[in-house]
Amino acid sequence: MKIYLAGPGVFRPDCKAWGERLKVACNKNGLEGLYPLDGELPANLQSTTEQRHWIFANNCALIRQSDMIFADLRAFRSSCEPDSGTAFEVGFAHALGKPVWLWLPDCNASSEIIDRLSCARVNDHWLDQDGLAVENFGVPLNLMLWDCATGVSFETEPEDALRELCSGATLFAQTC
Numbered sequence: 001m002k003i004y005l006a007g008p009g010v011f012r013p014d015c016k017a018w019g020e021r022l023k024v025a026c027n028k029n030g031l032e033g034l035y036p037l038d039g040e041l042p043a044n045l046q047s048t049t050e051q052r053h054w055i056f057a058n059n060c061a062l063i064r065q066s067d068m069i070f071a072d073l074r075a076f077r078s079s080c081e082p083d084s085g086t087a088f089e090v091g092f093a094h095a096l097g098k099p100v101w102l103w104l105p106d107c108n109a110s111s112e113i114i115d116r117l118s119c120a121r122v123n124d125h126w127l128d129q130d131g132l133a134v135e136n137f138g139v140p141l142n143l144m145l146w147d148c149a150t151g152v153s154f155e156t157e158p159e160d161a162l163r164e165l166c167s168g169a170t171l172f173a174q175t176c
Contacts, residue, residue, distance in 0.1 A: 002032045004063050006090065007072025007103070008083040010036050025159040029166045034062045060092065068150075069093040070165065072158075073141060074106040080116030082145070090145055099150040103161045104140060108154050111140040 003026055009018040019035035026033030036059050045051045063069065071090045073082035090100055107116060114136050119128045126134040139146045153161035 002066045004034045004066035004069045006086045008076040025162045029162050063093050068099040070101050072103045094148040100148050101165050102149045102152040104154050105156045107140045
């Protein structure tokens with residue numbers, strides 16, 4: 001079973017080593033990990049526009065090849081919002097009918113988005129520091145990301161989260 005490994009790990013200084021770590025964890029659970037940095041950027045792509053288009057097409061192709069997606073939705077460059085590229089990959093996979101497994105290593109099962117943001121209750125509504133409404137559905141993410149998930153792990157290490165995916169998810173347990 002092929003699993004696309006989405007997340008902000010591609011921005012880490014050790015991004016290739018991180019990807020290998022995720023793929024090894026997949027292999028230990030009987031999965032084949034597909035990492036966004038798999039494949040080499042062709043040398044003939046001179047402009048950043050060409051490079052950007054190639055990366056986009058390559059990642060979309062990897063998602064299409066996968067059987068499911070494992071999405072690292074930890075807070076990235078904010079207090080609670082995930083990487084926007086990862087959010088796109090989750091939506092794209094969901095639109096293709098692929099199961100989506102969320103990994104939230106920076107919060108726990110009882111976390112709510114209102115706990116992760118700087119916000120205040122005003123009358124019957126939650127507002128952020130800019131006065132914008134904050135949805136409060138009792139979950140740690142925007143409802144569109146949360147409700148497309150087949151499962152979720154709050155483990156802090158990817159090896160544990162992937163093991164949990166295979167042992168706890170009845171949909172996937174037969175293939176792991």
